[in-house]
Amino acid sequence: MSRTSLVSIFVAILLLLGARAIHTQNAKTPGPLRIEKVKGDLYMISGEGGNVAVYVTSEGVLLVDDMFDRNHADILAQVKSVTDQPIRYVVNTHQHDDHAGGDLKMLPLAEVIAHRNVRANLVDIKQPYYEDTPGTPIGLPRVTFSDELAVYLGGKEVRAKYFGRGHTSGDAVIYFPDLKVIHTGDLFLGRRGAAAPQTRPPGVNIYVDYAQGGSFLEWTKTLDGALQMDFDTVIPGHGPVSTKADVMQFRADLEAMRNRVAALVKEGKAKEEVVQVLEADYGWKATGCPLSPPTAGCLQFQQADAMMAELKR
Numbered sequence: 348m349s350r351t352s353l354v355s356i357f358v359a360i361l362l363l364l365g366a367r368a369i370h371t372q373n374a375k376t377p378g379p380l381r382i383e384k385v386k387g388d389l390y391m392i393s394g395e396g397g398n399v400a401v402y403v404t405s406e407g408v409l410l411v412d413d414m415f416d417r418n419h420a421d422i423l424a425q426v427k428s429v430t431d432q433p434i435r436y437v438v439n440t441h442q443h444d445d446h447a448g449g450d451l452k453m454l455p456l457a458e459v460i461a462h463r464n465v466r467a468n469l470v471d472i473k474q475p476y477y478e479d480t481p482g483t484p485i486g487l488p489r490v491t492f493s494d495e496l497a498v499y500l501g502g503k504e505v506r507a508k509y510f511g512r513g514h515t516s517g518d519a520v521i522y523f524p525d526l527k528v529i530h531t532g533d534l535f536l537g538r539r540g541a542a543a544p545q546t547r548p549p550g551v552n553i554y555v556d557y558a559q560g561g562s563f564l565e566w567t568k569t570l571d572g573a574l575q576m577d578f579d580t581v582i583p584g585h586g587p588v589s590t591k592a593d594v595m596q597f598r599a600d601l602e603a604m605r606n607r608v609a610a611l612v613k614e615g616k617a618k619e620e621v622v623q624v625l626e627a628d629y630g631w632k633a634t635g636c637p638l639s640p641p642t643a644g645c646l647q648f649q650q651a652d653a654m655m656a657e658l659k660r
């Protein structure tokens with residue numbers, strides 16, 4: 348064997364090892380999921396990533412969100428455990444890959460629907476976006492809407508409503524009017540029981556995705572829109588099934604925290620000081636955030652400069 352071919356074999360092996368290292372880094376073992384009944388024919392799958400709503404009708408199943416790409420097989424299995432009906436629709440609350448990471452695998456099975464800004468963000472940023480799984484393949488929704496969209500299936504109705512910016516620029520609130528239940532995506536995070544971080548002064552662990560149109564300022568207005576709806580039960584983006592009162596408290600805490608931080612920014616405090624307050628008083632973390640599970644309130648993944656620029660207004 349010539350010296351040149353030995354070198355090229357060596358190079359090929361190095362390249363293969365490199366590719367494998369990247370793949371191993373991206374591939375994660377899916378965590379265990381569970382399904383619970385929320386109300387009537389509505390169920391919630393949780394355990395990893397964002398909460399998935401499963402609405403069973405006589406003409407098929409509608410899902411709200413589909414978690415990470417890696418959870419796809421288990422999502423199908425969880426749905427199968429409550430119904431033999433096929434999945435017909437997936438409505439995304441937003442494009443982060445802990446919520447919409449399964450879209451690519453859902454597209455051959457179901458119609459995937461999202462707000463037009465979700466699709467635009469996906470096209471623009473070229474990934475479903477979350478640091479947890481770089482390289483997750485994108486599944487672009489085939490159907491989009493601007494303000495409101497309704498799906499009628501098996502005599503049941505599901506509405507997707509857009510109330511404005513918050514967590515991203517495309518957060519939809521999904522409404523099940525017959526059951527008076529909403530799925531909020533990450534506009535609201537369940538804080539009951541062990542998941543309830545009691546912060547003094549009041550605050551919330553949120554994630555404002557400025558890179559994808561999120562807004563700390565407009566978040567409360569967006570929640571006000573959702574609170575106008577007639578509902579009593581809430582599937583949050585993450586955390587346990589909650590109530591309308593929980594959303595109202597979350598909104599109040601978010602506003603109190605935002606106003607305090609905005610006051611600091613307007614006083615001309617340096618970024619370091621603002622970050623320090625968020626860490627000390629509100630439990631946000633500027634460093635050392637785990638990549639998984641997605642940890643809201645992790646300032647490390649947020650754009651502190653963009654946040655301060657917005658709050659200065």
Ligand SMILES: [Zn+2]
Binds near residue numbers: 441443446514
């Ligand atoms: Zn999110």
